[in-house]
Amino acid sequence: AQRVTQPEKLLSVFKGAPxxxxxxxxxxxxxxxxxxxxxxxxxxxxxxxxxxRESIKGFTADLNKGETSFHLKKPFAQEEDSAMxxxxxxxxxxxxxxxxxxxxxxxxxx
Amino acid sequence: xxxxxxNPRHLVRRRGQEARLRCSPMKGHSHxxxxxxxxxxxxxxxxxxxxxxxxxxxxxxxxRFSAEFPKEGPSILRIQQVVRGDSAAYFCASSPSGWTGExxxxxxSRLTVL
Numbered sequence: 030a031q032r033v034t035q036p037e038k039l040l041s042v043f044k045g046a047p048x049x050x051x052x053x054x055x056x057x058x059x060x061x062x063x064x065x066x067x068x069x070x071x072x073x074x075x076x077x078x079x080x081x082r083e084s085i086k087g088f089t090a091d092l093n094k095g096e097t098s099f100h101l102k103k104p105f106a107q108e109e110d111s112a113m114x115x116x117x118x119x120x121x122x123x124x125x126x127x128x129x130x131x132x133x134x135x136x137x138x139x
Numbered sequence: 140x141x142x143x144x145x146n147p148r149h150l151v152r153r154r155g156q157e158a159r160l161r162c163s164p165m166k167g168h169s170h171x172x173x174x175x176x177x178x179x180x181x182x183x184x185x186x187x188x189x190x191x192x193x194x195x196x197x198x199x200x201x202x203r204f205s206a207e208f209p210k211e212g213p214s215i216l217r218i219q220q221v222v223r224g225d226s227a228a229y230f231c232a233s234s235p236s237g238w239t240g241e242x243x244x245x246x247x248s249r250l251t252v253l
Contacts, residue, residue: 035181061240072142073182073230073244080240115182119240124187124194127172127242131181 031056033118035130042106043138050101050133052090052116062092062099063117065129073115076101086110106137141166144213145231145245153253158218158225160248164233170194171214172242173206176228185229188214189236221252 032055042048054060062079077085079092079099090101099116116130144163152158164171173185175198184198188208199206203221208214218225228249232242 063240072246073232075241078240126184126187126195126197128184129174129182131179 031060031118031120031125031128033116033128033130035116035133037133038131039134039136041136041138044108045105048101048103048106048110048135048137050114050116050135052099052101052130054097054099054116054118056097056118056120058121060121061119062090063119063127064088064090064099064101065115065117067113067115069112076114106135108137108139111135111137143231143233143243143245145229145248147248148246149249149251151251151253152221154222155220158221158250158252160216160218160229160231160250161213162216162231162233162245163213164231165243167235168233168243169236170234171208172232172234173214173216174230174232176230176247182230185216218250221250223252226250226252 034053064076065073066076067073088103090099092099113132113134115132117127119125119127146161169190171188174182176182186199186206187195191210203219205217228247230247231245234242
């Protein structure tokens with residue numbers, strides 16, 4: 030079974046503060062991990078994936094297999110980062126589904 | 140290239156009626172996924188379909204729910220004899236054949252059962 034846990038529902042920070050959105054997963058094999066984001070009145074969309082090891086909009090996420098975590102980080106939050114963030118996991122196999130966590134609302138105050 | 144299109148965006152049904160939600164994937168995409176979002180629950184996987192095939196329906200309730208993705212036309216999520224607990228937002232996503240690591244989501248259909 031595959032499971033994604035996002036322990037917090039809401040994170041509120043001031044502009045310029047660091048952000049860390051936590052994500053832990055449970056999966057017996059080698060997963061693919063993703064962060065999806067939904068801005069106000071927009072569709073859910075892919076933010077980044079662990080395979081790419083890229084920084085998108087200043088966000089990074091490192092897969093830590095020892096801690097089974099994939100936390101999303103940004104050193105200096107911006108107001109436009111306010112959104113709902115979902116961590117997601119895809120198991121091995123071409124037909125494996127994408128499992129989402131419950132999501133966290135990030136609110137960046139001016 | 141139009142995005143994933145879902146309709147209706149809002150649907151109101153009385154208990155016992157049927158609800159049909161439609162999803163047209165992005166052009167060129169042959170894989171469709173349905174997710175349900177309940178308050179405080181996040182996105183719950185329901186079913187994964189390819190054209191004319193159900194690949195994974197492990198998230199579908201055993202009764203009253205069905206899904207199809209015919210060779211021609213949109214994917215349909217059908218809920219028979221709706222109950223109040225079916226009230227939720229239903230999201231469809233699509234991807235091209237072969238996993239690319241990204242799902243493209245529709246805007247969702249919100250079902251309200253009176």
